[in-house]
Amino acid sequence: MSVDFEEGAFLGLSKASGPADIAVVPLAYELTTSYGTGACDGPQACLDASAQVELFDDRLGKDLPAGYVISTEPVWEGGAPTLRGQLDEMAAHARSFYSGNLFPLFLGGEHGILPPLIHAARHHPAVEGDLANLTIVQLDAHADLRSSLDGEIFSHACAASRSLDVGAGRLLQAGVRAYSKEELVRINTDNRITTSFAKHTQHPHSGGEAWKAWLEQLRSLSGPVHFTLDIDGLDGALVPATGTPVPGGLSFWQAVETIETLFANPKVMVISADVNEIVAQADGVLTQFTAALLATKVVASHVLARDEGRWKVMAADEDVPFNAAFFTEFDGEARSSN
Ligand SMILES: [Mn+2]
Numbered sequence: 001m002s003v004d005f006e007e008g009a010f011l012g013l014s015k016a017s018g019p020a021d022i023a024v025v026p027l028a029y030e031l032t033t034s035y036g037t038g039a040c041d042g043p044q045a046c047l048d049a050s051a052q053v054e055l056f057d058d059r060l061g062k063d064l065p066a067g068y069v070i071s072t073e074p075v076w077e078g079g080a081p082t083l084r085g086q087l088d089e090m091a092a093h094a095r096s097f098y099s100g101n102l103f104p105l106f107l108g109g110e111h112g113i114l115p116p117l118i119h120a121a122r123h124h125p126a127v128e129g130d131l132a133n134l135t136i137v138q139l140d141a142h143a144d145l146r147s148s149l150d151g152e153i154f155s156h157a158c159a160a161s162r163s164l165d166v167g168a169g170r171l172l173q174a175g176v177r178a179y180s181k182e183e184l185v186r187i188n189t190d191n192r193i194t195t196s197f198a199k200h201t202q203h204p205h206s207g208g209e210a211w212k213a214w215l216e217q218l219r220s221l222s223g224p225v226h227f228t229l230d231i232d233g234l235d236g237a238l239v240p241a242t243g244t245p246v247p248g249g250l251s252f253w254q255a256v257e258t259i260e261t262l263f264a265n266p267k268v269m270v271i272s273a274d275v276n277e278i279v280a281q282a283d284g285v286l287t288q289f290t291a292a293l294l295a296t297k298v299v300a301s302h303v304l305a306r307d308e309g310r311w312k313v314m315a316a317d318e319d320v321p322f323n324a325a326f327f328t329e330f331d332g333e334a335r336s337s338n
Pocket of ligand 1: 111141142144156159230
């Protein structure tokens with residue numbers, strides 16, 4: 001199948017006819033970024049950079065799109081005047097991609113996109129209407145487990161804690177090396193959370209053992225999974241333009257191995273993924289190109305899982321009610337998304 005080049009589309013793939021098998025969904029969202037800014041333009045910068053990524057994936061052994069329809073959706077921009085209104089709009093937008101017949105890859109935008117994605121993921125048929133069935137696998141420099149930052153409970157610094165409050169059953173994190181005492185207490189006391197700290201996995205002598213333990217955790221997972229990749233989980237040298245680059249992070253190959261290992265688990269169905277905190281680097285393209293390479297690895301790993309029967313088209317679950325004002329009404333207490 002020959003595919004024409006289209007500027008600004010994921011991998012430069014022009015829109016093929018027929019319904020999408022994989023949707024790349026850019027979310028231009030940036031309301032709570034605390035340090036660097038520019039996450040709003042990141043998704044389009046990643047799409048532009050993806051035109052330079054090789055279509056051939058060595059593990060897949062084929063060129064993308066490998067017989068599938070990959071659609072690049074229009075860039076989503078919130079219109080609501082309030083942050084919570086925008087989260088509700090984003091959840092409604094994301095919900096349309098959880099119909100069970102396609103795989104969505106969301107491009108952010110600040111990490112604050114995660115709670116609305118998780119709220120929407122409740123509608124994926126594999127989740128069976130209960131987010132307690134869903135595991136989030138997160139690569140990130142930060143634990144994102146604060147209860148609030150600067151008085152905002154939906155800050156990007158609270159992306160993981162709010163996603164658990166929304167109802168996600170389990171959280172696995174790696175790359176974490178910047179966190180508060182409050183976050184460490186939550187890691188140590190909330191049995192839904194398992195964190196692999198970078199000081200252990202990146203240790204020059206004993207890091208190999210800690211990294212193998214992380215991969216074992218991925219291999220022991222089962223059920224539906226959402227994969228969230230904050231690109232600052234990578235070493236800051238690889239992503240200098242992200243909002244808060246941090247040294248001492250994961251190597252590129254560790255991110256690749258995490259993705260390949262997760263999608264290769266026969267007991268796991270990865271229902272969606274996001275790559276976030278992408279910022280258009282002004283003095284080069286390394287940040288957005290690194291993000292584009294890993295986004296492509298996610299898509300190639302999904303295609304391989306699909307070809308090998310670890311991902312199946314499912315019928316939409318029409319019975320799950322959707323609260324379209326969930327974030328506007330959120331009371332800040334831990335609660336399910338019923
Ligand atoms: Mn984050």
